[in-house]
Amino acid sequence: MAHSLRPAFDRELSKIRDNLLRMGSLVDAAIERSVESLKNRDAAMARQIIQDDAVINDLRFTIEEECLTLIATQQPAAGDLRMVVAAMNIVNDMERMGDHATGIAKTVIRMSDQPLLKPLIDIPRMANLARDMLKRSLDAFIARDAVAARAVAAQDDDIDHLYKAIFDELLAIMAQDPNTIPRGTYLLWCAHNLERIGDRVTNIAERVIFMTTGTMKELNV
Amino acid sequence: MAKFSVEHLDFYYGPKRTLLDVSMEISEREITALIGPSGCGKSTFLRCLNRMNDTIDGTRVVGKIALEGQDIYAPQVDVADLRRRVGLVFQKPNPFPKSIFENVAFGPRVLGLTRDLNERVEQSLRGAALWDEVKDHLHESALGLSLGQQQRLCIARVLAVEPEVILMDEPCSALDPIATLSIEELMRELKERYTIVIVTHNMQQAARVSDRAGLFWLGELVEFDLTGKLFTRPANEVTESYITGRFG
Numbered sequence: 001m002a003h004s005l006r007p008a009f010d011r012e013l014s015k016i017r018d019n020l021l022r023m024g025s026l027v028d029a030a031i032e033r034s035v036e037s038l039k040n041r042d043a044a045m046a047r048q049i050i051q052d053d054a055v056i057n058d059l060r061f062t063i064e065e066e067c068l069t070l071i072a073t074q075q076p077a078a079g080d081l082r083m084v085v086a087a088m089n090i091v092n093d094m095e096r097m098g099d100h101a102t103g104i105a106k107t108v109i110r111m112s113d114q115p116l117l118k119p120l121i122d123i124p125r126m127a128n129l130a131r132d133m134l135k136r137s138l139d140a141f142i143a144r145d146a147v148a149a150r151a152v153a154a155q156d157d158d159i160d161h162l163y164k165a166i167f168d169e170l171l172a173i174m175a176q177d178p179n180t181i182p183r184g185t186y187l188l189w190c191a192h193n194l195e196r197i198g199d200r201v202t203n204i205a206e207r208v209i210f211m212t213t214g215t216m217k218e219l220n221v
Numbered sequence: 222m223a224k225f226s227v228e229h230l231d232f233y234y235g236p237k238r239t240l241l242d243v244s245m246e247i248s249e250r251e252i253t254a255l256i257g258p259s260g261c262g263k264s265t266f267l268r269c270l271n272r273m274n275d276t277i278d279g280t281r282v283v284g285k286i287a288l289e290g291q292d293i294y295a296p297q298v299d300v301a302d303l304r305r306r307v308g309l310v311f312q313k314p315n316p317f318p319k320s321i322f323e324n325v326a327f328g329p330r331v332l333g334l335t336r337d338l339n340e341r342v343e344q345s346l347r348g349a350a351l352w353d354e355v356k357d358h359l360h361e362s363a364l365g366l367s368l369g370q371q372q373r374l375c376i377a378r379v380l381a382v383e384p385e386v387i388l389m390d391e392p393c394s395a396l397d398p399i400a401t402l403s404i405e406e407l408m409r410e411l412k413e414r415y416t417i418v419i420v421t422h423n424m425q426q427a428a429r430v431s432d433r434a435g436l437f438w439l440g441e442l443v444e445f446d447l448t449g450k451l452f453t454r455p456a457n458e459v460t461e462s463y464i465t466g467r468f469g
Contacts, residue, residue: 004466005468006467009466078455079465081453
């Protein structure tokens with residue numbers, strides 16, 4: 001590590017990184033718990049997820065504020081500036097991921113008195129993939145690892161394939177028996193939220209690549 | 222289009238080489254900022270551009286600096302004319318202990334440009350964004366002006382002899398932030414008509430005001446690029462370390 005002439009500035013950067021990781025673990029927990037509440041049709045847990053989303057939202061504003069203050073007072077440049085700008089974008093994406101977890105929780109509340117249309121197999125798979133991608137994208141952010149970030153983005157294809165499989169399967173079930181449409185639609189909403197979470201992680205990977213290389217490029221278009 | 226083309230420039234103070242193989246092109250009607258730590262060679266380089274270093278004994282230039290294709294170190298070059306074409310604004314405002322009018326009129330008088338002198342002084346003061354503040358006090362001492370006004374007067378003095386290039390060596394280091402911003406704004410206006418090269422220790426100033434920026438380090442020009450790129454995506458590790466305050 002190069003010798004720094006700005007230890008106080010470096011401490012501020014570390015604080016932003018730490019808060020960003022904390023936010024990441026809260027979002028990860030929200031995704032995990034939302035699918036858990038879906039599996040168990042646990043409305044109480046779903047309500048708690050919705051309530052806890054406020055913490056994620058607050059943390060997003062806290063980090064944004066820290067970034068703004070750092071830009072205004074310390075004038076970061078080059079790699080530091082890219083890191084701060086990347087962090088501001090990443091917290092925005094993570095906040096939306098929290099909203100998607102909340103979206104699943106809201107669906108769970110609506111469907112909690114009804115049995116699941118089918119056993120959950122691919123939806124938990126999607127959730128696990130999304131959580132793994134989120135964790136690895138944040139690892140890549142900390143390690144400034146563009147190669148790892150690209151690998152994360154590539155994994156979004158797996159989520160998209162699972163989503164398509166779920167979509168096709170549910171559509172077939174609903175076509176056969178229109179009585180299943182409400183319950184099928186609920187599951188589709190949940191899968192759609194997970195698919196969007198995958199897209200948000202791809203955005204994070206793009207920001208890590210930008211931060212590391214200075215190149216801004218949309219992935220998985 | 223390049224106003225200056227610098228090729229493989231070395232500069233020596235006696236036996237000591239303080240600029241090493243500097244090559245760059247300075248674009249016309251742009252602001253070029255030179256940054257780097259003290260002693261890195263940026264001011265020396267700036268003063269090579271109008272041969273101000275000639276006044277220091279024991280200095281020597283190797284390589285080539287061309288102004289619009291003409292080698293400024295060629296024997297037939299009229300150095301006084303070169304310095305008229307390439308004016309220099311110093312770190313500390315240095316008005317003459319004369320009236321505001323006489324400060325601006327001094328250069329034109331020396332060069333025999335006395336026709337329409339009043340008009341020339343007014344245009345120069347307008348060009349330096351000082352006219353409105355001093356038009357009713359033209360014959361009062363320049364030393365009564367604020368530092369920011371004095372520096373703009375020095376810029377007006379340069380403008381009065383119709384230069385093509387304005388070199389600025391830390392022009393705002395003696396000024397408060399408001400006066401600094403007004404000089405920076407003036408620079409943006411001046412670049413419509415002049416080529417400007419500024420040496421500054423203030424990296425944020427370089428970032429704010431320049432079109433291109435170069436980092437000098439131990440006598441070498443380690444990176445020279447568009448300012449937006451240099452401050453967000455520098456290609457060189459030394460630049461990255463310097464502008465982020467980290468040294469390897």
